[in-house]
Amino acid sequence: MIWVLLLVFVVCLLVRVPIAFALGLSCLFYLLLEGIPLIVVPMKMYSGIDVFVLLSIPGFILAGNLMNHGGLTAKIISFCNHLMGHIRGGLALANIGASMLFAGISGTAVSDTASIGAVMIPAMKKEGYDASFSCAITAASSTVGPIIPPSVPMIIAATLSGLSVGRLFLAGAIPGFLLGFGLMGIAYYIAVKKKYPKHPRSNIGQIAKGFLDTFWSLLMTFIILFGIIGGVFTPTEASIIAVLYALMVGMLVYRKLNFKNILVIVLDSMKTSASLMVLVGFANLFGWILITEQLPQLISSEILAFSENKYVVLLLINILLILVGTFMETIAALLVLFPILLKVALAVDVDPIHFAVIALLNLMIGLTTPPLGICLFVSSSIGKVSIGKVSMAGLPFLTVSILVLILVTLFPQLSLFLPDLFMD
Secondary structure, eight states: OHHHHHHHHHHHHHTTOOHHHHHHHHHHHHHHHHTOOTTHHHHHHHHHHOOGGGGHHHHHHHHHHHHIIIIIHHHHHHHHHHHHTTSTTHHHHHHHHHHHHHHHHHOOHHHHHHHHHHHHHHHHHHHTOOHHHHHHHHHHHHTTTTTSSSOHHHHHHHHHHTOOHHHHHHHTHHHHHHHHHHHHHHHHHHHHHHTOOOOOOOOHHHHHHHHHHHHHHHHHHHHHHHHHHTTSSOHHHHHHHHHHHHHHIIIIISOOOOHHHHHHHHHHHHHHHHHHHHHHHHHHHHHHHHHHTTHHHHHHHHHHHHOOOHHHHHHHHHHHHHHHHHHSOHHHHHHHHHHHHHHHHHHTTOOHHHHHHHHHHHHHHHTTSTTTOHHHHHHHHHHTOOHHHHHHHHHHHHHHHHHHHHHHHHOTHHHHHHHHHHHO
């Protein structure tokens, strides 16, 4: 009967049923055919979301929306443009730099693509950049967000595996910056080759003003990250502090927030959080069925029967996760596959923190992998360019992302150095 579960799930995905309902419908079919009482549905859904650290997700979503609507995005872009606008293709570099800074606020790739893309793609097209290049670089740079902390997918991965959120946040820092600077390198090469424009160099006063404008947002990231790492507060408490901080900065410093738009932001954040929790609940039910059918043991034994070499196993997992990431939303893929594949990785002595970073990198790369990468669709719709042209323009950035993934896979210390340094 496990094949019925998987078949219904795949069919639902192919006909574009939302991922949460695809999980729910496939589970319902399985339970009915097996004659299992439907009381297990609310029981397993509740047990899936009854995890204290998951309370941090609505908080971080609300904090990110408050900072975004509070005028933060434009200020980050302006600051990055002052820093790098004088370089050939400076606006493209500013796009990536803004994603690296904005990553600490949004924590999700799709929100990064939508928020920064809405400002940067029209601006780049106006400056003379190819529309397909503008869309491709926006989609590619957005994948840095969930790697550089704080990150919603990292919180999910930590919840699923019992890993330390603080250690996982630190583990993503070096790979995240490697990815960001790698994308900058290829963007600069393309900009020089195509002779994209550059601006006059900003003076010290303009750079200082840009830094002061973005200082408050950078300070929030610092407070969250070092508060969790230092044991001052838990991730859940950190999310509430982030909300209060975002309210204070948005109302008193940037003065973009008022009672009317705060209410809209709260309602929007509630919808996002509720949909995510439904997804977590159905995924827990789905995972319970897989465990009952002993599918994790089957997958693990098949992979290990093929090879017990650590690097061969990681190569197979990388290929699988990139393929899954092209058509499946990141958090859903984590919920379904991460616990299964983590057991395989542990069987060949891969550090769980290292593996979590590898898994997240894979799923982020999947978001920009043609032809179904979600971030490609978001950026192409903003830039009004066909998905085919955006996919072709994104191939150099995809190549760089895969090279960074290979480096992180082969050299565990890229992920483990900072957690070992600060938390051991």
